[in-house]
Amino acid sequence: MKPAKVVILGAGYGGVVTAIRLQKLIRSGEMTITLVNKHDYHYMTTHLHMPAAGTDHHENARVAIRDLIDERKIQFVKSTVQQILPTDKKVVLTDDTLSYDYLVVGLGSETETFGIPGLREHAMSIHSINSVRFIRQHTQYMFAKYKMNPQHKEYLTFVVGGAGFTGTEFVGELADRIPVLCRTYDVDPALVQIINVEASPTALPPGLPNDLVEYGMEVMRRKGVQYKLSTAIQACEADGVRLSDGQFIRAGTIIWSGGVRGNALLQQAGFDVQRGRVKVDDYLRSWQYPDVFITGDCSIVMSPEGTPYPANAQIAVQQGYNTARNLLYTLRGKPLRPFAYDYKGTVASLGRGEAVGTLKVKKVKGKFAALIKKMIDARYLFLIGGIPLIWKKMIFKQKMSNRNFHVRS
Amino acid sequence: MKPAKVVILGAGYGGVVTAIRLQKLIRSGEMTITLVNKHDYHYMTTHLHMPAAGTDHHENARVAIRDLIDERKIQFVKSTVQQILPTDKKVVLTDDTLSYDYLVVGLGSETETFGIPGLREHAMSIHSINSVRFIRQHTQYMFAKYKMNPQHKEYLTFVVGGAGFTGTEFVGELADRIPVLCRTYDVDPALVQIINVEASPTALPPGLPNDLVEYGMEVMRRKGVQYKLSTAIQACEADGVRLSDGQFIRAGTIIWSGGVRGNALLQQAGFDVQRGRVKVDDYLRSWQYPDVFITGDCSIVMSPEGTPYPANAQIAVQQGYNTARNLLYTLRGKPLRPFAYDYKGTVASLGRGEAVGTLKVKKVKGKFAALIKKMIDARYLFLIGGIPLIWKKMIFKQKMSNRNFHVRS
Incomplete structure (x- = not known):
C-alpha cells in the first residue's frame, strides 16, 4: 500500500x-x-x-x-x-x-476590522513576528520623531483599539516600556498617553470575574493607562481615530486588537x-x-x-x-x-510581575498569576521542544536577545 | 569695580x-x-x-x-x-x-542645502543627538517596514549625499551595521544598497592624498558601498533623489551631508x-x-x-x-x-578598525589610523572632563549603553 x-x-x-x-x-x-x-x-x-x-x-x-x-x-x-x-x-x-x-x-x-474605515490602512496589529517588529520600531520612531518636531505632541499618543486579551497584554507591556523610552529619548513621561478604547463596557478578557477586572484595571491605571469603555472606533485616519462619542484623538500610533x-x-x-x-x-x-x-x-x-x-x-x-x-x-x-x-483556565499578563486570570474555577492575580503565566509559557515550550527549548527561550533569553545587537532601542 | x-x-x-x-x-x-x-x-x-x-x-x-x-x-x-x-x-x-x-x-x-529642492523636507542630516537618534530609528524602521511590504525594495536603499568627512564616516559605520540589521530583520543583505553621491570627482575628505583616497574607497567598496562621483543631487523627493545624470534613485532613506x-x-x-x-x-x-x-x-x-x-x-x-x-x-x-x-592632521574613520588620514605630513591608514582616531577622541574627552570622562564614555561604554535598555535594534 x-x-x-x-x-x-x-x-x-x-x-x-x-x-x-x-x-x-x-x-x-x-x-x-x-x-x-x-x-x-x-x-x-x-x-x-x-x-x-x-x-x-x-x-x-x-x-x-x-x-x-x-x-x-x-x-x-x-x-x-x-x-x-x-x-x-x-x-x-x-x-x-x-x-x-x-x-x-x-x-x-x-x-477583523468590522468594516471600520481606515483601520486596515492606518492601524497596526499584533499578529506576526514581522508585525510586532514593526510595532516596536514604529513606537521608537515616534519618540525619535517627536524630538525632531516637538510641536507634534500626538506622536507620543498611543491608541489601542480593543481591551480584550491581546489589547490588555500589549497595553500592560507598553506602559512598562514607556519610562525606558522616555529616558532613552529625553522625553517627559507626562507627555505620553496610552489610551485603550473598548466598545464593550468592560476592559480585560471577557469572562473574567468582576473583582479581577477591577483589580486589573486598577493595576493598569496606576501604570498610566487611560480607558475609554463603551466607546467604539468609528474611523481611523492617518493621524488619529474618530470615536463614537464624537471625539477625535490625534495619535502617532494606532494598534488594533479588536478582533x-x-x-x-x-x-x-x-x-x-x-x-x-x-x-x-x-x-x-x-x-x-x-x-x-x-x-x-x-x-x-x-x-x-x-x-x-x-x-x-x-x-x-x-x-x-x-x-x-x-x-x-x-x-x-x-x-x-x-x-x-x-x-484549564486563562491568565492575562498585565505587564511585569502582574497578571489576572482563572484556573479552572480558581481566581488568580498579582505576582502569583504572573508566575502561573510563565509556567503556561514554559509548559508549551516543553511540549514542542522539551527542556532545551525552555532553556533557550526562557532561561537563557537575556543572553539570546543580547547576542546579535550592537545597540539598543 | x-x-x-x-x-x-x-x-x-x-x-x-x-x-x-x-x-x-x-x-x-x-x-x-x-x-x-x-x-x-x-x-x-x-x-x-x-x-x-x-x-x-x-x-x-x-x-x-x-x-x-x-x-x-x-x-x-x-x-x-x-x-x-x-x-x-x-x-x-x-x-x-x-x-x-x-x-x-x-x-x-x-x-547648507545649496537651494536643492526638497532637501530640507525629505533628507535627514547628522547634526545633533536628536537628529542621529532619528536617523538610527529611521534606518531600523525601514527594515521593519520592508518586512511588512516586501514589494518596496527601495526601503532598503540608503542614499547619502556628500562623500566628505561626515558622509564618509557615516557610510563606513552604516555599511558595518547592515549585516546586523539584516540578521535582526531576516533580510537578505544582497537587497540592501548604500549609495554615496558626491558632486566632486573624488570621495573622502578633501585634501587627502590620492593613494589614501583610493585605499579608503577600496575599503568602502568591499563593505558594499557604491559611489556615484561627479554626480550632483538635483532634487530630493519623498521617495528618492534625482541625480544630475538623469537617474532617479528610489530610496527609503536620504541623508544629506553635503555642506x-x-x-x-x-x-x-x-x-x-x-x-x-x-x-x-x-x-x-x-x-x-x-x-x-x-x-x-x-x-x-x-x-x-x-x-x-x-x-x-x-x-x-x-x-x-x-x-x-x-x-x-x-x-x-x-x-x-x-x-x-x-x-595636527585629520583622520577619517571608515568603520570598525579602519581609517585614513594625515598627521602633520605623515599619512596613516588602516588599523593604525583607526587607533589614532580613538586617541584623538580620548584626548578631547581628557581635555574637557579628565580621566573620569574617558573612563565613562570610552572604556565603560559597553556597560553604559546597555544600562537603560531592554531591547535592542
Missing part, C-alpha cells in the same frame, strides 16, 4: 503540534507528511505582546521549524499557500502544487465559513470535506452548551493532539476519538 | 572649551559667566556618525553640561537663543533676555556673513563688534595663505582656548594674543 499523503498548512499552534505528534506516533511507511509555512519559524502568538512593546526580543517568541521537526519524517516546505482546492485534493503554493490524501488546515487568523477572523483562503476555497472560520465536526473535520481537518483560529468548535469556544492557543494545541491521533486512527481503520476541550 | 558680564552662547566645542578654560583661569570677582545652551548636554559632533548608524549608543556621544562646568563659577541656562542684539549688547532667549559686556558666539552650524553654513542668527543680527559665517579678526572677534567673540562653525578664520580654514572640531577647540585667554587679557588690560591654528 502506498503511504497516505498528509499535508499540513501552517506552522502555528495547531499545525506544529499536529506535526510533532505525528512524527512521534507514525509507523514507517504509514504516511508522508509535508508541512507548509510561509516562514521558516514557528512563533508563539501568546508571547507577541512583549516584542511588540519592546519589553522582550522577538527571538524569544519564535523557534526555527527545523529545530522542532524531524526532517527524516516530515518534509518542510517554506512557501505561501495561494489556494486550496478541496474537490481536487490539491493545494496551490507560490511555486508548486501539492496533492494530498488528508489535509490539515492551520492557517491562523486575519485581522480576528479566520484565514480568507477557506472562504475562497468554498468552505462554509462564519467570520472566515469553519464549523468542524466532532473530529475537527470539515463537514463538507471529511479529509480536511481544521485547527486553531480557522476552526469553530462548539461547546456542549452550544456556544463556540473562543479561539486561543490552548484549544489549538489540544486540537493538534486530537488531529494527529485521528489521522492515524483514520489510516489504521480505528474509530476516531471526538475532540473534548479541556479548559 | 563690577565684574564683567560674559555670556557664552552654545555649548559646542568652542563654547564648552571657552567656558572650561575660563572657569580654570578667572580670579574671584573678575567676571560672571553665563553659558546658554538649548540642551543640558554637550555632544561630540565628531562622534555622531556612530549613533546615527547605530554602531554606538548616543549616550557615548554626549556629556551632561553639569558634569563639565563648575556651577559656582558658571551659571548654566538651558534655553534657546532667539535673537542677538549686538548694538544693545543683549541676547534674547525663549524666556529671558540677557545683557552682556562680552559675548562668545558658538552656536554651530546649520545644514553646512553658520547659524542663521548671526545674519539676522546684522553681522556680515558668508554662508552664515562671520570672518573674524586676529583675536576671533567680530570686526563690527569687538566685544563679540565668535568660535567654531560660526566663524571664518583665514590661513596665512589667505584661504579659510575648514571648520572642524580641532579648530573650534583651539579657538576656545584662545578666546578664554583673550577675554581675560581684555579685562586685565594685557595685549591680546592672535589666534594661530596648529593643524
Whole structure:
C-alpha cells in the first residue's frame, strides 16, 4: 500500500503540534507528511505582546521549524499557500502544487476590522513576528520623531483599539516600556498617553470575574493607562481615530486588537465559513470535506452548551493532539476519538510581575498569576521542544536577545 | 569695580572649551559667566556618525553640561537663543533676555542645502543627538517596514549625499551595521544598497592624498558601498533623489551631508556673513563688534595663505582656548594674543578598525589610523572632563549603553 499523503498548512499552534505528534506516533511507511509555512519559524502568538512593546526580543517568541521537526519524517516546505482546492485534493503554493490524501488546515487568523474605515490602512496589529517588529520600531520612531518636531505632541499618543486579551497584554507591556523610552529619548513621561478604547463596557478578557477586572484595571491605571469603555472606533485616519462619542484623538500610533477572523483562503476555497472560520465536526473535520481537518483560529468548535469556544492557543494545541491521533486512527481503520476541550483556565499578563486570570474555577492575580503565566509559557515550550527549548527561550533569553545587537532601542 | 558680564552662547566645542578654560583661569570677582545652551548636554559632533548608524549608543556621544562646568563659577541656562542684539549688547532667549559686556558666539552650524529642492523636507542630516537618534530609528524602521511590504525594495536603499568627512564616516559605520540589521530583520543583505553621491570627482575628505583616497574607497567598496562621483543631487523627493545624470534613485532613506553654513542668527543680527559665517579678526572677534567673540562653525578664520580654514572640531577647540585667554587679557588690560591654528592632521574613520588620514605630513591608514582616531577622541574627552570622562564614555561604554535598555535594534 502506498503511504497516505498528509499535508499540513501552517506552522502555528495547531499545525506544529499536529506535526510533532505525528512524527512521534507514525509507523514507517504509514504516511508522508509535508508541512507548509510561509516562514521558516514557528512563533508563539501568546508571547507577541512583549516584542511588540519592546519589553522582550522577538527571538524569544519564535523557534526555527527545523529545530522542532524531524526532517527524516516530515518534509518542510517554506512557501505561501495561494489556494486550496478541496474537490481536487490539491493545494496551490507560490511555486508548486501539492496533492494530498488528508489535509490539515492551520492557517491562523486575519485581522477583523468590522468594516471600520481606515483601520486596515492606518492601524497596526499584533499578529506576526514581522508585525510586532514593526510595532516596536514604529513606537521608537515616534519618540525619535517627536524630538525632531516637538510641536507634534500626538506622536507620543498611543491608541489601542480593543481591551480584550491581546489589547490588555500589549497595553500592560507598553506602559512598562514607556519610562525606558522616555529616558532613552529625553522625553517627559507626562507627555505620553496610552489610551485603550473598548466598545464593550468592560476592559480585560471577557469572562473574567468582576473583582479581577477591577483589580486589573486598577493595576493598569496606576501604570498610566487611560480607558475609554463603551466607546467604539468609528474611523481611523492617518493621524488619529474618530470615536463614537464624537471625539477625535490625534495619535502617532494606532494598534488594533479588536478582533480576528479566520484565514480568507477557506472562504475562497468554498468552505462554509462564519467570520472566515469553519464549523468542524466532532473530529475537527470539515463537514463538507471529511479529509480536511481544521485547527486553531480557522476552526469553530462548539461547546456542549452550544456556544463556540473562543479561539486561543490552548484549544489549538489540544486540537493538534486530537488531529494527529485521528489521522492515524483514520489510516489504521480505528474509530476516531471526538475532540473534548479541556479548559484549564486563562491568565492575562498585565505587564511585569502582574497578571489576572482563572484556573479552572480558581481566581488568580498579582505576582502569583504572573508566575502561573510563565509556567503556561514554559509548559508549551516543553511540549514542542522539551527542556532545551525552555532553556533557550526562557532561561537563557537575556543572553539570546543580547547576542546579535550592537545597540539598543 | 563690577565684574564683567560674559555670556557664552552654545555649548559646542568652542563654547564648552571657552567656558572650561575660563572657569580654570578667572580670579574671584573678575567676571560672571553665563553659558546658554538649548540642551543640558554637550555632544561630540565628531562622534555622531556612530549613533546615527547605530554602531554606538548616543549616550557615548554626549556629556551632561553639569558634569563639565563648575556651577559656582558658571551659571548654566538651558534655553534657546532667539535673537542677538549686538548694538544693545543683549541676547534674547525663549524666556529671558540677557545683557552682556562680552559675548562668545558658538552656536554651530546649520545644514547648507545649496537651494536643492526638497532637501530640507525629505533628507535627514547628522547634526545633533536628536537628529542621529532619528536617523538610527529611521534606518531600523525601514527594515521593519520592508518586512511588512516586501514589494518596496527601495526601503532598503540608503542614499547619502556628500562623500566628505561626515558622509564618509557615516557610510563606513552604516555599511558595518547592515549585516546586523539584516540578521535582526531576516533580510537578505544582497537587497540592501548604500549609495554615496558626491558632486566632486573624488570621495573622502578633501585634501587627502590620492593613494589614501583610493585605499579608503577600496575599503568602502568591499563593505558594499557604491559611489556615484561627479554626480550632483538635483532634487530630493519623498521617495528618492534625482541625480544630475538623469537617474532617479528610489530610496527609503536620504541623508544629506553635503555642506553646512553658520547659524542663521548671526545674519539676522546684522553681522556680515558668508554662508552664515562671520570672518573674524586676529583675536576671533567680530570686526563690527569687538566685544563679540565668535568660535567654531560660526566663524571664518583665514590661513596665512589667505584661504579659510575648514571648520572642524580641532579648530573650534583651539579657538576656545584662545578666546578664554583673550577675554581675560581684555579685562586685565594685557595685549591680546592672535589666534594661530596648529593643524595636527585629520583622520577619517571608515568603520570598525579602519581609517585614513594625515598627521602633520605623515599619512596613516588602516588599523593604525583607526587607533589614532580613538586617541584623538580620548584626548578631547581628557581635555574637557579628565580621566573620569574617558573612563565613562570610552572604556565603560559597553556597560553604559546597555544600562537603560531592554531591547535592542
